[in-house]
Amino acid sequence: xxxxxxxxxxxxxxxxxxxxxxxxxxxxxxxxxxxxxxxxxxxxxxxxxxxxxxxxxxxxxxxxxxxxxxxxxxxxxxxxxxxxxxxxxxxxxxxxxxxxxxxxxxxxxxxxxxxxxxxxxxxxxxxxxxxxxxxxxxxxxxxxxxxxxxxxxxxxxxxxxxxxxxxxxxxxxxxxxxxxxxxxxxxxxxxxxxxxxxxxxxxxxxxxxxxxxxxxxxxxxxxxxxxxxxxxxxxxxxxxxxxxxxxxxxxxxxxxxxxxxxxxxx
Numbered sequence: 001x002x003x004x005x006x007x008x009x010x011x012x013x014x015x016x017x018x019x020x021x022x023x024x025x026x027x028x029x030x031x032x033x034x035x036x037x038x039x040x041x042x043x044x045x046x047x048x049x050x051x052x053x054x055x056x057x058x059x060x061x062x063x064x065x066x067x068x069x070x071x072x073x074x075x076x077x078x079x080x081x082x083x084x085x086x087x088x089x090x091x092x093x094x095x096x097x098x099x100x101x102x103x104x105x106x107x108x109x110x111x112x113x114x115x116x117x118x119x120x121x122x123x124x125x126x127x128x129x130x131x132x133x134x135x136x137x138x139x140x141x142x143x144x145x146x147x148x149x150x151x152x153x154x155x156x157x158x159x160x161x162x163x164x165x166x167x168x169x170x171x172x173x174x175x176x177x178x179x180x181x182x183x184x185x186x187x188x189x190x191x192x193x194x195x196x197x198x199x200x201x202x203x204x205x206x207x208x209x210x211x212x213x214x215x216x217x218x219x220x221x222x223x224x225x226x227x228x229x230x231x232x233x234x235x236x237x238x239x240x241x242x243x244x245x246x247x248x249x250x251x252x253x254x255x256x257x258x259x260x261x262x263x264x265x266x
Contacts, residue, residue, distance in 0.1 A: 003233040004031035008079040010071055010123070011035065012062065012115075013089025015042040017188035018137060021221035022086055022228045027054050029229055034058060034075040036089065062089055062115045063107070068122040082126040084232050087116035087159075088137040092190070095151040105151045112155035117162055124174065133177040133240075134170075135231050136163045137224075140182045140247050156182075160243055167241025177240040179231050184247030185218040215248050 009026050013019040015037030023033045027050045035050070035057045037043045043057040056078040060067050075082050091111035095104055120134050127134070138156045139145075145153025160180055167178035185191075187205055195204050205218060212218075224246055230236055231244075245251065 002030040003229060003235065004029040007031040007083040007232065008075060008081050009033050009084045009086060009232060010075045010082060010119075011086040011088055012071070012119070013037060014086075015039055015046045015057075017190055018183065018186060018221045018224050019086070019088040020046055021225040022088065023050060023055065025222070025225035025229045026232065027051065029233075031083075031232075032079050034071065034078065036060065036071060062111055068115065068118040071119065072122045072126065076126060081130055082123055083130045083132045084134065085119055085123045085127070085132075086135045086137065086228065086232075087119060089115075090137070090139075090152075091155075092152060094148045096148050097150060100151050105154075108151040108155045109158065112152070113158040113162060116159060117166075120166060120178070124170070124176065127176045128174045131175045133179070133232060133236075134166070135228055136160075136178070136180040137228075138163075138180050138182040138243070140184045140245055140251070142182055143251055163243060164241050171238065171240040177231075177236070177238070179240060180243045181224060181227055181231070182243055182245045182247075183219065183224050184245070185212065186221055186224060187218050188221055213248065219246065219248070 004026055009031050011019050011023050011033055014023045014035045023035055023046065026033050033050065033055050035043060035046050035055050038059060038061065040059055043059055047055045047057045056074065058071055058074050060070060072082065089111070091108050116136050136159050138159050141149055141153040142156035142160045163178055163180040170176040170178055192205070196202060208218065227244060227246060
């Protein structure tokens with residue numbers, strides 16, 4: 001497949017999980033990628049898998065003020081242009097109205113919404129030249145979220161509004177598309193680790209209640225990457241300002257599960 005031939009794509013948070021799956025799919029479709037993360041060992045392993053001629057690694061905390069411009073300039077320096085940005089990196093963590101302080105809330109909003117904005121802003125002069133695109137990776141929690149995911153959910157809801165706003169504005173003014181993918185429950189390395197830390201068994205994902213997983217399993221990162229590849233490709237056409245909920249059940253009008261009275265806590 002060569003839908004992304006000659007495209008240069010910057011993907012934050014791409015040394016594990018959904019970001020890595022997107023990077024692998026992009027390279028498989030003939031793109032070159034800037035891989036970003038915090039862990040040197042995971043980053044070097046990812047670049048080795050993708051090929052040193054097709055990927056360049058940047059290790060950087062997105063909370064650093066110079067991070068957005070640095071990432072863009074590294075992509076331009078390595079590959080000469082920039083066709084797309086995938087804002088995948090996110091601050092993930094628990095919090096509710098009782099235990100979320102200002103510092104934690106601000107960090108969540110900063111990494112999950114402000115940084116994608118600043119990275120899009122830094123990349124825009126280059127994306128304008130290539131009639132490029134931006135994908136923001138959100139979460140189905142953007143629609144409300146669980147009680148103990150309050151700051152995370154709010155940050156993803158803010159990102160969703162940002163996507164719609166810029167998706168309209170930048171398409172009209174600059175010919176740059178902006179869309180968002182809201183993944184449902186995805187089996188990433190970090191998600192598996194978190195659930196084990198919460199006391200679940202190693203293969204907790206093998207026997208999930210139908211209320212959470214009607215298909216009998218949750219999503220794979222590669223399935224999110226398949227949608228991202230289409231949104232990054234020219235065949236996506238002028239689609240912009242859209243939010244794609246990638247979940248296996250509807251949020252509105254869902255049939256009540258037969259075992260609703262025995263639903264365990266996720």
